[in-house]
Amino acid sequence: MLALNAIFRRPPTDPWSGAEQAALAASGLLEMAELDFVDAAETVRAFYHAGIPREMESRFWRRTTLEKLLANWGGELDKARTWLRERDDGVRKVASA
DSSP states (O other): OHHHHHHTTOOTTOOOOHHHHHHHHHHTGGGSOHHHHHHHHHHHHHHHHSOOOGGGTTTSOOOSSHHHHHHTHHHHHHHHHHHHHHHHHHHHHHHHO
16 A cells, blocks of 8 residues: 555555545455556556656546546556556657667
8 A cells, every 4th residue: 555655645654545445445456466566556656756748648647536546547557558658669769869
């Protein structure tokens, strides 16, 4: 849960609401292997903490609450992976020019 708190820069001691706990249980994250969980949480954290260029904001908007993030975890993880892939492709194109 600390990794998930970090996504929204919440202190580790912040209590979770009942709705957040229910969303976590429904997300399937608790059944993931630990390394898969850490990788997924870090991918989403990197996306949520990144500066998204204005022209990309409509495609890569982010949830504003932990509850909504957890309720839409699969889609948010896919969006984060897509953003990271496109960002990395852009970096490679600039570097090779």
